[in-house]
Amino acid sequence: MTSPRYLRAGVIGLGVGARHAAIYQAHARCTLGTICDIDEQRLQEVGAQHPDCRLTTDAADILSDPLIDVVSIASYDTHHGEQVLAAVNAGKHVFVEKPLCLTDREFEKIDAALCAHPEVQLSSNLVLRSFPQFQQLRQRIQSGALGRLFHLEGDYNYGRVEKLTAGWRGQIPFYSVSHGGAIHLIDLIMWLSGGRISAVVAVGNQITTHGTQFKYPDIVTALLKFTDGKTAKVTANFGCATPHHHCLAVHGVAGSFKHDFLGGVHYHSRDAAIPVELVNLNYDASFKGNVQRAFVSRILDGTPAEVSSADALNAMAVSLAVERSLSTNVWEPVQYARSHT
Template sequence: MKRLVHAVVGCGRVAPNHVDGFSALPDVEMRWACDRDLTTAESLARAHGLPRVTTDVHEVLADPEVDSVSVATGHATHHGLVAAALEAGKHVLVEKPLALSAEDGAALTSLAERAGRVLSVVSQHRYDRVVTAIRDWIGAGLLGSLVSGVVSLQCGRDDAYYAGSYWRGTYAGEGGSALVNQGYHALDVTRWLTGGLAVVGAVAGHTAPRGGMETEDTLAALLRGPQGALVTYQVTVASSITWRTRVEIIGTGGSVLFDLDHPGTLHLAEGNEELRAAAAELASAEVEQAPPGIGYYGISHRRQIADFAAAVRDGHQMIADDRAGLETLILLQDIYRVAGHEVAAPVLSALRS
């Protein structure tokens, strides 16, 4: 098997999860640590044994032996860096979101197709054991017809998280905050499980801003699934709790309640005997140890990275491919559009009546 040579562009909070995931695979060489700040790049390289360090992404992309790159930088830089990597013939694994606009995201998916390269947006929780099991249960009809959902994420981000960043908490750099950053994965997983979501109404709040942030710290939305299921979604970064998610999916034949924390936990599975038996089997499975890094990122970067590396070699369609990332980006943009326009209030008022 040909050795896969990989580089990490952006050496901040989530970069260790990328290094861990690729290092766990056979026949993969982690070669480059690249960051706009040389000290940050050197720190990651030193901690994980990466042999080459640079602040110049073009040096990485000019390396003919590099097959693929992780892009784990500020949101606004994703489009330019991903495009440059694809044009240089590299496969790309990019942290969410794919881009700051649906137009830029669509341009990247088209570029990846023309270049014949794998482009994947990090949606690691699609690979969580609990999430994949629930998707199988829904597909097998164990929940019946989906009718409702309740999705919430509360987390705490302090002043330093925003004030110490050149891009977080700004529209130009982050494209939003609570929804596009912390709330992305809960929304993405719910969209995947329900088969798609459309926006009925949304409201964004600037209720307890931290560190001079100009973007939303709280957001709530009402969403509708393709068969009519109504989903309420809420996210805040102004909680006293570091991180807690809850996702409840309710069907005519059964209901499940789970989280995207580590370890991902199925809190409830009620309904028919087949559903309860499947839930009991899932509960008996051994819990994997978390990789080094921030605990609430979970363990499934490893699974998505393994899927990415396999797709680079054999060309199969990934669970979290570029089209999936584009579709979630479009949903995010729709939520922000509704939340930012006066039409949101009349829509919600009409529903109450």
């Protein structure tokens, strides 16, 4: 693959996508070419920050522009699959907010397009692996400090139920709390453990948002089987009466690590008399741009991405299996992509 010297970027969707635009604009080897939003007022607000950038309300203007090298997709979830597919088929690199897509059929089409365009780089904004708290935890795991891992748990506690009951998530044709929330913990658990998930089984309910505009489960819990025998549990809890936060537990034969709203704890022993180690590294939004910056470097210089094409596809494949299990009520195998194994 021949690396370009400069990138011309386009951004679709200017909610969180406004941050994408700012990162491209600030990069010494990127030019922000076109930004898009269906809301004209929002488009003009963000456009005012980028006076040399073209503005459009039609995503096709970016997807069909031969001068655009990389596309950030931060539109409503229902548009991600079709926009990712169009970008890949046009030979454009893609940085997409989760989820990559919503359905197995969309996933299969994107996988086929990536097989046909192996030069295209893909990444998704799965940001938890960027945070120092979890990067150091991975180092602890790899050093053997926890021993052989046997079980992991992750909770995505959204704490913003009004975004389901009054926002766009309850107005689009379909919204998945697994694809929109649990996928962060799915990716984190796979990255920390280095394992491959073979099958999942899931349950959920809609007690919190019953009677509102939102018509889908607002909490989903999935059990995960790894190929090497490990187990895991992941929950997307959008109805919780807590602030937004993530919980994580990693259990090994020699130690355990737990992280929640109050911080992290490393348990070095089963003996209650042995002091625990408090671990409270920086855990804030300032690291959220690192995945995108690393993706740009991947395209320009061939350096490793923080979230590779395979990482993005693998997390999506697991989340799709969670959605299938919600419908079938049985264990569902994870159907991984062929383009990146």
